[in-house]
Structures are given as C-alpha cells and as structure tokens.
Amino acid sequence: xxxxTDTATTATGLSAPPPTVxxxxxxxxPPVVAASVTIPGETQSRVALTDTSVQLLRKLWEQYGPxxxxxxxxxxxxxxxxxxxxxxxxxxxxxxxxxxxxIGDTQPQTIEFWMSREQFQYWSHTHLTVDVVKGRGSGFSxxxxxxxxxxxxxxxxxxxxxxx
Amino acid sequence: xxxxxxxxxxxxxVTFKPRYExxxxxxxxxxxxxxxxxxxxxxxxxxxxxxxxxxAEDIEVALDAAHKAFPSWGKTSPAERAAVLNxxxxxxxxxxxxxxxAETWENGKPVREPLNEDIPLAADHFRYFAAAIRxxxxxxxxxxSDTVAYHFHEPLGVVGQIIPWNFPILMATWKLAPAxxxxxxxxxxxxxxxxxxxxxxxxLIGDILPPGVVNIVNGFGVEAGKPLASSPxxxxxxxxxxxxxxxLILQYASANIIPSTIELGGKSPxxxxxxxxxxxxxxxxxxxxxxxxxxxNQGEVCTCPSRALIxxxxxxxxxxxxxERTKKAIQGNPLDTDTQVGAQSSNDQLExxxxxxDIGKQEGAKLAxxxxxxxxxxxxxxxxxxxxxxxxxxxxxxxxxEEIFGPVVAVTSFTDYNDAISLANDTLxxxxxxxxxxxxxxxxxxxxxxxxxxxxxxxxxxxxxxxxFGGYKSSGIGRENNKLALEHYQQTKNLLVSYSEDPLGxx
Numbered sequence: 001x002x003x004x005t006d007t008a009t010t011a012t013g014l015s016a017p018p019p020t021v022x023x024x025x026x027x028x029x030p031p032v033v034a035a036s037v038t039i040p041g042e043t044q045s046r047v048a049l050t051d052t053s054v055q056l057l058r059k060l061w062e063q064y065g066p067x068x069x070x071x072x073x074x075x076x077x078x079x080x081x082x083x084x085x086x087x088x089x090x091x092x093x094x095x096x097x098x099x100x101x102x103i104g105d106t107q108p109q110t111i112e113f114w115m116s117r118e119q120f121q122y123w124s125h126t127h128l129t130v131d132v133v134k135g136r137g138s139g140f141s142x143x144x145x146x147x148x149x150x151x152x153x154x155x156x157x158x159x160x161x162x163x164x
Numbered sequence: 165x166x167x168x169x170x171x172x173x174x175x176x177x178v179t180f181k182p183r184y185e186x187x188x189x190x191x192x193x194x195x196x197x198x199x200x201x202x203x204x205x206x207x208x209x210x211x212x213x214x215x216x217x218x219x220a221e222d223i224e225v226a227l228d229a230a231h232k233a234f235p236s237w238g239k240t241s242p243a244e245r246a247a248v249l250n251x252x253x254x255x256x257x258x259x260x261x262x263x264x265x266a267e268t269w270e271n272g273k274p275v276r277e278p279l280n281e282d283i284p285l286a287a288d289h290f291r292y293f294a295a296a297i298r299x300x301x302x303x304x305x306x307x308x309s310d311t312v313a314y315h316f317h318e319p320l321g322v323v324g325q326i327i328p329w330n331f332p333i334l335m336a337t338w339k340l341a342p343a344x345x346x347x348x349x350x351x352x353x354x355x356x357x358x359x360x361x362x363x364x365x366x367x368l369i370g371d372i373l374p375p376g377v378v379n380i381v382n383g384f385g386v387e388a389g390k391p392l393a394s395s396p397x398x399x400x401x402x403x404x405x406x407x408x409x410x411x412l413i414l415q416y417a418s419a420n421i422i423p424s425t426i427e428l429g430g431k432s433p434x435x436x437x438x439x440x441x442x443x444x445x446x447x448x449x450x451x452x453x454x455x456x457x458x459x460x461n462q463g464e465v466c467t468c469p470s471r472a473l474i475x476x477x478x479x480x481x482x483x484x485x486x487x488e489r490t491k492k493a494i495q496g497n498p499l500d501t502d503t504q505v506g507a508q509s510s511n512d513q514l515e516x517x518x519x520x521x522d523i524g525k526q527e528g529a530k531l532a533x534x535x536x537x538x539x540x541x542x543x544x545x546x547x548x549x550x551x552x553x554x555x556x557x558x559x560x561x562x563x564x565x566e567e568i569f570g571p572v573v574a575v576t577s578f579t580d581y582n583d584a585i586s587l588a589n590d591t592l593x594x595x596x597x598x599x600x601x602x603x604x605x606x607x608x609x610x611x612x613x614x615x616x617x618x619x620x621x622x623x624x625x626x627x628x629x630x631x632x633f634g635g636y637k638s639s640g641i642g643r644e645n646n647k648l649a650l651e652h653y654q655q656t657k658n659l660l661v662s663y664s665e666d667p668l669g670x671x
Contacts, residue, residue: 070408071408072406072407072408072409073406073407073408073428073429073566073567073592073593073638074405074406074407074408074410074428074429074430074466074567074593074638074639075328075330075405075406075428075429075430075465075466075567075569076328076329076330076355076404076405076406076429076466076569077405077406077409077512078405078406078407078408078428078429078567078569079406079516079520079566079567079568079569080406080512080516082408082409084412088412089408089411089412089415090415116407118592118638119407119592122560122562122565122566122592123562125527126523126562133511133512133515134511134512135510135511135512135513135515136204136356136357136510136511136512137510137512139385139405139406139408139409139412140385140386140389140390140409140412141385141386142386144356144384144385144386145201145217145384145386145387149512151512151515151516151519152519153519153522154519154522154523154526154562155523155526156526156527162526162527162528163527163528163529163557163558163560163561
C-alpha cells in the first residue's frame with residue numbers, strides 16, 4: 001500500500017483537493033467553526049477552522065479519538081499547529097488556551113487549541129484560522145501520514161491595528 | 165558553470181533505487197507492515213523513489229539490533245572507533261559530488277552548498293570526533309593515601325536520534341559522530357521529507373560500521389518517531405526540530421528518566437553597527453554579503469539571520485546597498501553550480517512562507533524586495549520556489565518573532581548600542597546572532613551580551629567542527645560540534661577504590 005502526497009484527496013476523503021497556494025491566498029477559505037472564547041475578560045473568538053480542517057479532523061478523530069492542538073514555534077516544521085491525541089502533549093500554567101472548537105455533528109467533539117504563554121505575547125494581535133495544505137510536515141502531528149499538513153492563516157484581530 | 169545531470173537521467177552521478185527499505189543490523193530490512201511512502205523532489209515536484217514507512221514494530225527490530233551490537237561496540241578502544249570514523253570520513257571525501265547531487269535532489273538546495281559546505285563539513289565532523297575521543301582522558305582524585313576515586317567516561321548504550329530535513333546528511337552527522345565516538349549504538353529516524361539521501365550515504369559506509377551500530381528507520385513522526393522517542397529501551401533521545409515537538413521529546417524523556425538534548429531553532433538577529441559603513445572597502449563588501457546570507461539554504465536554517473538590525477545612522481545607505489546586493493542573487497536550477505537560491509523543501513513549507521509574507525503585509529511591514537512565489541518554467545515549473553524577499557518593520561511584528569524558514573528577512577533600525585542589544589534579545593529564541601563592527605570592543609561586548617549560544621562576529625553561516633553550537637532560552641538544551649558533545653553521550657563511572665586492608669571499625 002502506498003501513501004502519496006499526490007492523492008491527498010482520496011487519502012483523506014476530503015470533498016475537494018486543497019486549493020493551490022495562489023488560490024488560497026487570493027480567496028482564503030472562509031472559517032466555518034469558531035472556537036469558543038476561553039481567555040478571561042475577552043469577547044472575541046481567536047481561532048477558527050476551515051471546512052477542510054473540520055473534515056480532516058473528523059477523519060483523524062475516528063483513528064485517534066479526541067484531539068488537541070498546540071501551536072509550535074521554531075524551525076523546520078514549526079510556526080505551525082501540531083495536532084495530537086488529546087492529553088498526549090502536557091500543557092501547563094505556561095500555556096494559554098486560545099479557544100475550544102466543537103467539530104461534532106450530532107454529539108460534541110471538542111478540540112482545545114493551545115499555545116505557549118511566551119509565544120502568545122507576540123501573537124495576541126492576530127486571529128488564527130487553521131487550514132489544510134498538501135504537504136509532508138513532520139514532528140509527531142497526526143495528519144502527516146495523510147499527505148497533508150495543518151497551516152495557520154492569520155489576520156489582525158478586530159481589536160488590533162497595524163504596527164506603525 | 166556545471167549543471168549536474170538530474171538523478172534518473174543517463175549521466176547522473178547518483179541513481180536512486182526505486183524503493184528503499186530500513187537499514188537495520190547492517191542490511192536492508194523490509195518494514196514489518198509492508199508499507200511505503202513516496203518521496204518527491206522539491207526541484208520539480210515529482211516523486212523519485214519510495215521509502216519504507218516505519219512503525220513501532222520496525223523500531224523494536226532496530227532496537228534489537230542496536231542492543232545486540234552495543235556490548236561489543238561499547239568496549240572497542242577509542243583508537244578503533246576513531247579509525248572507523250576516519251574511514252567514514254575518507255569515503256565521504258571520495259564521494260562529494262555524488263552525495264551533493266543526492267542531497268540537492270531530495271532537499272532542493274543549490275548544489276554548490278553541499279559541494280562546498282554540507283558534505284566536506286560532514287567528513288571533517290567525523291574526523292574531529294575521531295580526534296576528540298582519542299584525546300579524551302578520564303580523571304582521578306587521590307582522596308587519601310589509601311583511597312582513590314577513578315572517573316571513567318562510559319557510553320550510555322543504545323540512543324535514539326531524530327533529525328530534520330534542512331541538511332539531511334550534515335544533521336545526521338552532527339548526531340551520529342559524537343554518539344559513535346563515545347561508544348553508543350544508534351537508532352536514527354530521518355525526517356520524512358528527506359529519507360533517502362542518508363540511505364545513499366549508508367550504502368557507501370555501511371560495511372565500515374559493525375552491523376547494528378547504526379540503524380536507520382524511516383517513517384512519519386507519529387508512527388516511527390514517537391515509538392522511538394518514548395521507548396524505554398533507549399538511554400537518551402536527541403532531537404533537532406521545532407519547539408512543540410522538542411517539548412514532547414523532553415516529556416517522553418522525563419517519563420523514562422533519560423537525558424535529552426534538543427535544538428529548536430531561532431530568530432537570529434544580524435546586527436550592523438554604524439562603523440561598518442565608515443569605508444566602502446572589502447569589509448563593507450563582506451558585511452553586505454553578511455546581510456544576504458539569510459538566503460543561504462533558502463532560509464531553511466535554524467540560525468537563519470532573518471532579522472537584520474541596522475544602525476539608524478547608516479540605515480538608508482546600507483539597506484539600499486543590501487537590497488541591490490540581494491537582487492543579484494541567482495535563483496534557478498539547483499543542479500547548476502551557479503545557482504545560489506534553490507527550491508524550498510516541500511509544498512507545506514512554501515505555503516507557510518507565503519502565509520508569513522501575507523501576515524507581514526497585514527501587520528504593516530513594508531516590502532522592499534520580492535514577496536511572491538516564482539515559476540522557473542520548463543522542468544522546474546512544479547518546484548517550490550520563492551523569490552528573495554526583504555521586509556521593513558517593527559521588532560514586535562510576528563514577521564520579526566517567528567521562524568519563517570524561507571528566503572525572507574525582516575529589517576529594522578536601532579539608535580545606539582543599548583537599543584541594539586535590547587532588540588536583539590527581544591525574542592523567545594537564542595540560537596544564533598551576527599554582530600558586524602570594525603570596533604573590536606563593541607563587537608566583543610555585544611557578543612557577550614546577546615543571549616544566544618552562537619554569536620558570529622564579522623562573519624555568518626560558518627560551522628566548523630570545534631565551535632560549540634546550541635541554544636539559549638527556547639532554542640534548546642545542549643551543545644554540538646565540539647568535544648562537549650561527547651559528554652552528552654556518556655555517563656561517568658566512579659570507581660572508589662580502597663587500598664587499605666583495615667576494616668572501617670563500625671561493625
């Protein structure tokens with residue numbers, strides 16, 4: 001049995017192949033699931049999922065059970081979200097829960113999105129959308145064998161303005 | 165000047181096999197579950213081989229082989245181990261072009277880089293550790309006239325190593341050489357983006373090593389890397405890669421109470437003090453090249469000088485000259501020795517870089533050069549190429565704080581020395597930094613105040629064996645490239661010996 005990056009569509013059961021890079025940046029996929037607000041004192045959701053992400057996460061849930069995200073900094077496959085079975089990655093007081101997604105159809109299927117506190121200080125002015133692209137990410141993120149990779153697309157939070 | 169024939173064409177120096185198995189116990193071993201994954205080349209986007217897709221079962225087989233080999237390898241003399249490492253270095257030296265073409269095809273880097281850097285450095289690395297282990301002495305303390313404490317360096321045993329894709333052969337070497345020198349046996353898990361070039365190397369050196377001393381299991385992180393890192397059968401796990409995975413590695417190590425050394429990347433500042441422009445001489449020329457070195461390996465380096473800090477007094481002139489210098493960078497076919505900027509290593513890297521260019525613009529950064537994907541046409545049209553890009557902005561932008569891992573530099577100014585240090589240290593990371601100044605005192609003090617494990621003074625991207633390399637802060641733990649690394653792969657045995665015949669008198 002072979003797994004290929006060229007057949008991401010059939011490998012993941014996604015309804016359509018991920019767009020090309022240019023297509024994705026010109027017409028960003030609309031976020032369909034917004035995470036709940038989890039930071040005390042805040043009112044705006046900070047993280048969202050695209051439809052492709054939701055489909056992929058549902059498929060991964062079937063294989064791995066409940067899932068979680070931790071946003072990685074650093075080199076190589078960093079600056080990208082890592083998806084693990086929930087609880088595999090130990091979070092601590094030094095991490096921030098940015099939000100909780102519910103990708104469930106008939107029953108709740110909640111997924112927490114975490115980031116280290118020190119990193120959050122530099123990210124807090126941006127809203128994050130978790131999207132999916134063709135690829136060969138590594139680390140131990142669970143989607144890699146599917147021939148795709150989670151990716152963050154960002155925009156300024158409504159409450160933020162560009163740096164002068 | 166020279167364009168090497170692409171693998172798969174008649175004149176190519178290297179022919180990849182259509183399929184690669186694991187390398188375990190000195191031979192090719194099929195994956196237990198019989199699965200393989202395709203390996204595309206970033207040069208043209210097309211698959212050129214398939215590689216064994218390892219799982220926990222294969223990791224167990226590899227650990228069996230490493231455990232079987234350890235009692236003997238761990239007891240060989242330093243001189244014998246050094247001879248093995250030196251023979252490996254000789255084989256690498258004899259195959260520089262072949263290995264360079266293999267790496268370029270798999271990683272996308274321009275072939276002049278492995279020809280001049282990666283591969284010669286790998287050979288020298290083995291020689292350095294061959295020398296270091298022979299010169300390493302133990303220690304003793306004469307505690308009293310009847311009691312002596314002898315301190316011996318002993319190997320840890322079987323160790324696990326997980327490496328990244330940006331310098332496939334050199335990153336393997338930085339891990340393998342000290343571990344082997346110290347008498348350990350190894351299970352290595354290469355990156356899934358670059359699983360094959362290390363196997364081309366092991367085909368050349370496999371019979372120099374006793375069977376089972378080095379074992380290579382390829383596969384995906386979650387399927388092969390995780391079982392290796394969390395195995396109770398290894399005595400250490402070493403890792404180079406991104407931050408979150410590094411934390412997970414430490415987590416697994418803590419569960420098994422084993423040591424771990426990790427290198428997690430950086431956002432290295434390249435600092436140009438005003439005196440650099442005092443004269444437009446050869447040194448100024450060198451400084452301009454220093455700015456452009458963010459393009460080395462397409463920016464896919466943990467120490468990429470991706471933040472340029474230019475003193476305000478020279479900002480406009482220096483940046484103007486730097487932009488012109490960067491425009492001269494030649495991007496093209498990675499197998500052409502004239503090419504300076506090659507392909508990014510995968511589609512998801514390409515997408516990530518473009519998403520950072522996008523957020524940079526949204527944050528208000530100003531584009532001084534580049535900013536787009538490039539289609540090089542012909543055979544290269546599906547390859548992953550991004551044009552050299554320069555942004556100007558503010559050090560708090562995400563563009564300035566995160567590893568983009570592409571040919572993108574973020575530029576800002578500083579007023580004076582204290583401002584420079586403050587900006588340089590305003591980062592989560594501390595792996596590399598560059599300081600450019602004609603004034604030795606300024607350069608020295610800046611080097612000592614910057615919180616990074618490697619500060620290049622009046623140079624950059626120089627990785628000689630013997631110069632310790634590793635992170636401060638969130639860039640990791642441990643040092644490589646220096647005899648210090650031997651101790652990361654050894655433990656101390658204290659023999660506390662009494663030469664007295666008399667009892668203590670207690671019982």
